[in-house]
Amino acid sequence: MAKTIIVSNRLPISLRHRNGRFEFKPSAGGLATGLGSIYKSGENIWIGWPGNTVEDPEQRAEIILELHDLKMAPVFLSKEDVEQFYEGFSNETLWPAFHYFTQYMVYNPEHWEAYVRVNQKFCDAILKKADPDDTIWVHDYQLLLLPQMLREVLPDATIAFFQHIPFPSYEIIRMIPWRKQLLEGVCGADLIGFHTYDDMRHFLSAVGRITGLSSESGYIQAENRIINVDSFPMGIDYDKFAKQAKSKKTQNIVREFRNQILDQKLILTIDRLDYSKGIPQRLHAFNQLLAEHKELHGKVSMIMIVVPSRDKVQSYKELKEEIDLLVGRINSDYSTLNWVPVHYFYRSFPFEELSAFYNLADIALVTPLRDGMNLVCKEYVASRTNQNGVLILSEMAGASKELQDAILVNPNDQQGVVDAIYQALTMKPAEQKDRITSLQSTVKKYDIFQWVKVFMDRIEHVKEKQAELTSKDVDTKVINEIDKAFKKAERPILFLDYDGTLTGFVANPQDAKPDAELKAIIKGLSQKAEVVLISGRDKDTLGTWFKGFQIDMIAEHGVWVKRKSNRAEWELYADVDDSWKEDIRNVMEYYVLRTPGAFIEEKHHSLVWHYRKVESGLGDLRMRELFSHLKYMARGHNLQVLEGNMVLEIKRPDINKGRAATALMKGQEFDFILAIGDDWTDEDTFKAMPKNAYTIRVGYAYTQANYNIKSFRQVRNLLGKLIQ
Numbered sequence: 001m002a003k004t005i006i007v008s009n010r011l012p013i014s015l016r017h018r019n020g021r022f023e024f025k026p027s028a029g030g031l032a033t034g035l036g037s038i039y040k041s042g043e044n045i046w047i048g049w050p051g052n053t054v055e056d057p058e059q060r061a062e063i064i065l066e067l068h069d070l071k072m073a074p075v076f077l078s079k080e081d082v083e084q085f086y087e088g089f090s091n092e093t094l095w096p097a098f099h100y101f102t103q104y105m106v107y108n109p110e111h112w113e114a115y116v117r118v119n120q121k122f123c124d125a126i127l128k129k130a131d132p133d134d135t136i137w138v139h140d141y142q143l144l145l146l147p148q149m150l151r152e153v154l155p156d157a158t159i160a161f162f163q164h165i166p167f168p169s170y171e172i173i174r175m176i177p178w179r180k181q182l183l184e185g186v187c188g189a190d191l192i193g194f195h196t197y198d199d200m201r202h203f204l205s206a207v208g209r210i211t212g213l214s215s216e217s218g219y220i221q222a223e224n225r226i227i228n229v230d231s232f233p234m235g236i237d238y239d240k241f242a243k244q245a246k247s248k249k250t251q252n253i254v255r256e257f258r259n260q261i262l263d264q265k266l267i268l269t270i271d272r273l274d275y276s277k278g279i280p281q282r283l284h285a286f287n288q289l290l291a292e293h294k295e296l297h298g299k300v301s302m303i304m305i306v307v308p309s310r311d312k313v314q315s316y317k318e319l320k321e322e323i324d325l326l327v328g329r330i331n332s333d334y335s336t337l338n339w340v341p342v343h344y345f346y347r348s349f350p351f352e353e354l355s356a357f358y359n360l361a362d363i364a365l366v367t368p369l370r371d372g373m374n375l376v377c378k379e380y381v382a383s384r385t386n387q388n389g390v391l392i393l394s395e396m397a398g399a400s401k402e403l404q405d406a407i408l409v410n411p412n413d414q415q416g417v418v419d420a421i422y423q424a425l426t427m428k429p430a431e432q433k434d435r436i437t438s439l440q441s442t443v444k445k446y447d448i449f450q451w452v453k454v455f456m457d458r459i460e461h462v463k464e465k466q467a468e469l470t471s472k473d474v475d476t477k478v479i480n481e482i483d484k485a486f487k488k489a490e491r492p493i494l495f496l497d498y499d500g501t502l503t504g505f506v507a508n509p510q511d512a513k514p515d516a517e518l519k520a521i522i523k524g525l526s527q528k529a530e531v532v533l534i535s536g537r538d539k540d541t542l543g544t545w546f547k548g549f550q551i552d553m554i555a556e557h558g559v560w561v562k563r564k565s566n567r568a569e570w571e572l573y574a575d576v577d578d579s580w581k582e583d584i585r586n587v588m589e590y591y592v593l594r595t596p597g598a599f600i601e602e603k604h605h606s607l608v609w610h611y612r613k614v615e616s617g618l619g620d621l622r623m624r625e626l627f628s629h630l631k632y633m634a635r636g637h638n639l640q641v642l643e644g645n646m647v648l649e650i651k652r653p654d655i656n657k658g659r660a661a662t663a664l665m666k667g668q669e670f671d672f673i674l675a676i677g678d679d680w681t682d683e684d685t686f687k688a689m690p691k692n693a694y695t696i697r698v699g700y701a702y703t704q705a706n707y708n709i710k711s712f713r714q715v716r717n718l719l720g721k722l723i724q
């Protein structure tokens, strides 16, 4: 039976050195809890780094055995791996880039090499455990290359990826020299998840611009499959926090603390040591609050927990010093014998004590400058079982998209943060209750178990969608069937679209000339069958490229036809009334003037507005504007506006490839019909074909055709086989 493999840089345990031996401490982290039901069942497993360097082979063997019982398998990292892959590329290049701290980014090719090497190490470890049809769920920015590495060896595996940190705008991603490899790496997955819609749209835009893969409604069209990109805001184990808040143990700790701080109001902040968390900025705001509101002295204090993290990375070391200094300054400026403004702890706390802090705090001040999600704010909400307390939350945390009833602040607006703290300190119990109750219902509903379920269901959905599209793939069996039918036929006919079907796409349409291979194929076919080139191209280009070929040509989607006899001239196939063109051309020209790079192509029956040379993004925007403008005008003229690949075309609806193909076959009997095309204009051809025809759409889009085929290369192979 297929199994599920969870992969993350860190395993949900921590490995500690004690008395010359290693000890494991299982992590109670949200992700570990949420995924517990998955990796602990059946043959499933979690693969990752145990979080310490272990060189001794005997110790390694021991660790492997012990982890095996916990349903985990380790990937051992050497000291160099830790320095270059973990501290280096992951936390000195990707982390600052993805959190918009470009000033901390390091561009070190050795770090990049280590990143590739360690991703490969993870891949090898997985391959030792994985079967071809397993589901592999990869987590986070340390492993961006892994999905594609896995895909190359396990083409049919189900691979999903979730990123826990933000995905920044293309403008940031483009700064990374290895951006293309990184994006292509992630695109090895079938499903790619982010915490928020903004992360996902940034990702889609970067993929479009950097890899050239296009997408629609969250589906990327890769060469041989679709990839779904979606937003899955992660939750916490709500009941665990709510239950712990009421437990005897936690309540005892709360009472003890309360006895010491009496009726002081408490502001709680909890973060890993990280510049993305905005800790110094928060201290500055607290300092300003104390300067502005003398009446609060002795009545309010801050409990600041900073959990040590990545302290070998230079920017983290400096941050630690800055925080130490600031806390020292505030306390030395304001402390009295019985009041300390900032209680600062540089360590982590056990769950019961953490819960006690959440319980005690009148206010949680969560003001990261950037955060993928931020779970601390959700844990605070879940712990407020007395329905009071105020959450102040940064707009820059993913969680702010869901927690709209918090007091939302811009962490860069120091005065705004000061005002928010004051508002929280003076908030009436009734308002506190309203806000916290509403926050609780959100956090409770979208908890970590719901998150895992929704993500896993989505994986299944994507696989079904992929299967639907590839079920019609032209495989060897189909090729043989077509070949046999073709060779048996006495009067075969072939309708072949040109761009995207017989050749690939190029930036300049005039460069898509037929090469020697294609000419040979068409020539060969024309000796055995009626060959009809059926294209949207203008007649002069087609006529020049295929001069002297014994084939029929339909140009401009069916406006012109040229039969194969040598003396034949281009004939108008449709009577064309072009009186509408002037009005429409004027409008299109206006949009050309406003859009550098855009141009108009005039065909007999249509006008086409091209934007493939326009700055990416702007082209789309203008096209949408022009679309709605033209749609309005089209009604009056009985015209049809169609969106194509980087074009907007307006034309008469009764002229199309299907009509032309039908007219060409009229009164004749063919015992073999094959039609191949790659876009919506070819769908008209497919629809017009009799039932016994073979119809093939290039690419894995939804289609009226009986079959899909991967690319023009496979089309050439198929046609090549017919003339052998």
Ligand SMILES: O=P(O)(O)OC[C@H]1O[C@H](O[C@H]2O[C@H](CO)[C@@H](O)[C@H](O)[C@H]2O)[C@H](O)[C@@H](O)[C@@H]1O
Residues within 6 Å of the ligand: 009, 010, 140, 141, 164, 165, 234, 309, 310, 371, 372, 373, 374, 375
């Ligand atoms: O493994 P470390 O280098 O010690 O760092 C700890 C983890 O930090 C990051 O957490 C993020 O995930 C949270 C849950 O999705 C999210 O709420 C938060 O906003 C993120 O910063 C990181 O993504 C993990 O990979 C690290 O293990």
Ligand SMILES: O=c1ccn([C@@H]2O[C@H](COP(=O)(O)OP(=O)(O)O)[C@@H](O)[C@H]2O)c(=O)[nH]1
Residues within 6 Å of the ligand: 029, 030, 270, 271, 272, 305, 307, 347, 348, 349, 350, 354, 373, 374, 375, 376, 377, 379
């Ligand atoms: O002493 C502590 C302080 C915090 N946390 C946990 O650390 C996590 C921090 O997650 P968050 O998403 O807020 O930030 P990240 O560190 O992932 O960037 C939360 O689940 C906290 O409960 C902890 O285990 N021990």
Ligand SMILES: [Mg+2]
Residues within 6 Å of the ligand: 497, 498, 499, 500, 501, 677, 678, 679
């Ligand atoms: Mg085409």
